[in-house]
Amino acid sequence: MRLGSRRQAQTSSPVFKRVRHVATRPPPAYPGHVPLTLPEKAFMAVGSGLMAFFRPQRGDMVAVFGEMTAGPALPQLLDRMLECEEGRRILKERPRINSSTVDLAALSRLPEGTFGRTYVNWLERCGVTPDTREPVRYVDDPELAYVMQRYRECHDFYHAINGMPVSVEYEIAVKLFEFANLGLPMTALAGLTTIRLPPKKRARLSEYIPWALRCGSSARSLITVYWEERWNQNVEDLKCDLGVWDPPPPIWRKPLGEATGGTATAVEV
Amino acid sequence: MSLHIASRAGVRLSQRILKRNLATTAATVEECDVVIVGGGPAGLALASALASSQNAWRVLKVRLVEAGDLSKIREWNMPPGAYSNRVSSLTNASEDFLNRVGVWRHVAQERTCAMEDMQVWDGISDARIEFSANRLEVGSRSGSGVSYMARMVENLNLQRAALTHLEEHPSIQLLDKAKVETIVNEETNGGWPLVHLSTGQTLRARLLVGADGFNSPVRKFARIQSFGWSYPTQAIVATLRHAPHTIRPHTTAYQRFLPTGPIAFLPLSPTSASLVWSTRPDLAAALTKADPAILAIMINSAFRLPNISMKYLHDRIRGIVASGATLQLDEIRQEIAWREQSHQIESHSPLASALVDPFTSVVGVPPADSELYPPLVHDLQPDTVASFPLRLSHAESYIGEGKGARTVLIGDAAHTVHPLAGQGLNGGLLDAECLVRSIDGALATGSDIGSYTALARYARERYIQNHAMLSAVDKLHKLYSSELGPVVWARSVGVEIINELDVLKAGMMISAGANANVMKGSPGWNLLASSVESVSGGVQIAKALRQGLQSAAAGVLKQASNALAGRS
Numbered sequence: 001m002r003l004g005s006r007r008q009a010q011t012s013s014p015v016f017k018r019v020r021h022v023a024t025r026p027p028p029a030y031p032g033h034v035p036l037t038l039p040e041k042a043f044m045a046v047g048s049g050l051m052a053f054f055r056p057q058r059g060d061m062v063a064v065f066g067e068m069t070a071g072p073a074l075p076q077l078l079d080r081m082l083e084c085e086e087g088r089r090i091l092k093e094r095p096r097i098n099s100s101t102v103d104l105a106a107l108s109r110l111p112e113g114t115f116g117r118t119y120v121n122w123l124e125r126c127g128v129t130p131d132t133r134e135p136v137r138y139v140d141d142p143e144l145a146y147v148m149q150r151y152r153e154c155h156d157f158y159h160a161i162n163g164m165p166v167s168v169e170y171e172i173a174v175k176l177f178e179f180a181n182l183g184l185p186m187t188a189l190a191g192l193t194t195i196r197l198p199p200k201k202r203a204r205l206s207e208y209i210p211w212a213l214r215c216g217s218s219a220r221s222l223i224t225v226y227w228e229e230r231w232n233q234n235v236e237d238l239k240c241d242l243g244v245w246d247p248p249p250p251i252w253r254k255p256l257g258e259a260t261g262g263t264a265t266a267v268e269v
Numbered sequence: 270m271s272l273h274i275a276s277r278a279g280v281r282l283s284q285r286i287l288k289r290n291l292a293t294t295a296a297t298v299e300e301c302d303v304v305i306v307g308g309g310p311a312g313l314a315l316a317s318a319l320a321s322s323q324n325a326w327r328v329l330k331v332r333l334v335e336a337g338d339l340s341k342i343r344e345w346n347m348p349p350g351a352y353s354n355r356v357s358s359l360t361n362a363s364e365d366f367l368n369r370v371g372v373w374r375h376v377a378q379e380r381t382c383a384m385e386d387m388q389v390w391d392g393i394s395d396a397r398i399e400f401s402a403n404r405l406e407v408g409s410r411s412g413s414g415v416s417y418m419a420r421m422v423e424n425l426n427l428q429r430a431a432l433t434h435l436e437e438h439p440s441i442q443l444l445d446k447a448k449v450e451t452i453v454n455e456e457t458n459g460g461w462p463l464v465h466l467s468t469g470q471t472l473r474a475r476l477l478v479g480a481d482g483f484n485s486p487v488r489k490f491a492r493i494q495s496f497g498w499s500y501p502t503q504a505i506v507a508t509l510r511h512a513p514h515t516i517r518p519h520t521t522a523y524q525r526f527l528p529t530g531p532i533a534f535l536p537l538s539p540t541s542a543s544l545v546w547s548t549r550p551d552l553a554a555a556l557t558k559a560d561p562a563i564l565a566i567m568i569n570s571a572f573r574l575p576n577i578s579m580k581y582l583h584d585r586i587r588g589i590v591a592s593g594a595t596l597q598l599d600e601i602r603q604e605i606a607w608r609e610q611s612h613q614i615e616s617h618s619p620l621a622s623a624l625v626d627p628f629t630s631v632v633g634v635p636p637a638d639s640e641l642y643p644p645l646v647h648d649l650q651p652d653t654v655a656s657f658p659l660r661l662s663h664a665e666s667y668i669g670e671g672k673g674a675r676t677v678l679i680g681d682a683a684h685t686v687h688p689l690a691g692q693g694l695n696g697g698l699l700d701a702e703c704l705v706r707s708i709d710g711a712l713a714t715g716s717d718i719g720s721y722t723a724l725a726r727y728a729r730e731r732y733i734q735n736h737a738m739l740s741a742v743d744k745l746h747k748l749y750s751s752e753l754g755p756v757v758w759a760r761s762v763g764v765e766i767i768n769e770l771d772v773l774k775a776g777m778m779i780s781a782g783a784n785a786n787v788m789k790g791s792p793g794w795n796l797l798a799s800s801v802e803s804v805s806g807g808v809q810i811a812k813a814l815r816q817g818l819q820s821a822a823a824g825v826l827k828q829a830s831n832a833l834a835g836r837s
Binding site: 029030038072075078079082083091092141142143 | 577580581584607611612613754823
């Protein structure tokens, strides 16, 4: 009897729970969730980190690395979302971004200069679609998993409003912009891949780093923006609202007019 | 035998001193040996203890001065099932003292509630410590043989009992509806304190006892400085009503440490409990002014929702109040329901509260772990919601010197403490007990009860004890106000290790007054002996250490990842 009540006491204690998870696997907390034990997480973090470093094209590895290393950054993002009305609405409605929830054809009919049109133009010019996002699998708390998912799905918007292409040096610049703005550790570690760039690209990136850090840190926390409500807003007004200013003009592989379903390699988040 | 003679000699001597003084003072001034200012629990306990003392009641002329109307307390009568909102947890040490003094038999026992178990947990990490008087074999035994560590008593119930007790001792006169106008030093005859009352009476005190609360006029007269600080918190008190448990007894107290302050649920009866919720002053103001139904659902969620959601709810309430709107029950309920949904709290979970009917939730087999949380509050007893500021203060000395000689401080006049450990009233009662022992001792040896040497024993014994208690409670409050990762981790690991060590827990309970009289027996040694005796004792310690180390390792990994992310 006495022993029974002790057991019960222990099951309630979170530290012991954490310890027990080393040996046993709890049930999934949300559809698609893969609960991992502590050693598994450590292994995944190291493995995906190495893979993402040497082959940045492996978007899935970058995604896993982001989830493994998110740590306390996600609760901070959640806190910021809860603090403002717009962010709360996102958490309550939990919107998703892909080609079935966003009517890209309707967006392309919007007048030039609107955020929706800018986004579609950017998609076309880079030859990417919003459907290539990996679902979140390894974040244990369902709400934090949504925050991670939201971050991942909004990543393209940061490219679009800043007019940044998706080749590696710009990708790193956007990642550093995100690090200054959102604080996810993965985005900072993406900055490390700078050392693997050829000298010419590295020189170009160094023009963007000061912008990324200044602009990212002074802008409003972009995770709290309900982008889907702002399709009709003028993109310059939007940038003004968010406190974002233009980076130095990037060099595109293709001029704007020729944008078709191109071959640019999308570096996934 | 010789002691007996000495004591009789002492009594005779005091009587002689008394007569001489009577002859030399003016007729308008009433000669007193002990003047107690303040008719709160500490002052009344002191008067009661003097009435039941060995020597004091025969020779001392005692007056108690109270500004309020004591007859209201004497006639205080609440219907069964209704409770006053000022409730204290009376430790067994205090109960034993009141029993010896003779006050306890006048306390309405059916209005008190023995506390057998206690659940205390961390608002951020959920690390939990459980105290059980029965399992740890600590505490007093009630009539039915069940051990309890403390007893919840309404302050008014206690005060009324003391007044009933004092009615049997007419030698102690109570002067109520008499405010202390001024206290001055007498110009001749050694400068004794003269207490001028609003009734026109003047009392000349051989010993002036300040039991007059935080803003003590006696302390001001004695020029005793007091140090301390206000906490940035305000305590909300209320009497809560909940559906009765079907299976478990109602003798568990619950306390959760939120970063804004602890919230406590203290059992009073199978369907009532007392709330002490210390929180930020603006939140306390908003919640006490709002519809009591809002406070009730906020109380339920404050024991259940993760800290991030409590913070969110607090911010929402602040936002709504700042915008000038009034808090709407449905709106807050929706917000809580949404947060529960976000945390995937199912409707049958013990953590669900917003959309659960408190009456049906107690029917049938309770969900797993439901004993870890207090029952759902369905409403508050009308007119019991109140709030007051919290502070720590300690007088620099308990005894006046020089111009302030012949004064002594007890209870809140000497020290005020955060209520998180429920030690405030108990401290005052133990002060009274110790002061009466000092006075009795002084009478036995024939010394002047107002002299510094006679009182020094009281100050020596109580000051250090109160100071240790005050500082422990203060540090606890500070430790649990922090949201810093490493601090939360360290305190959680510490609590989980302590939770495995019954000997240590029993020691904590004894030092918090769970045992009636520590001096009489040696429960601590008995406990140590029995735990060493049982083989499980050693095994338990090893197990706890192992688990502690494991959790420490998990914590180190977590800290490493935090540090990595801390750069953001």
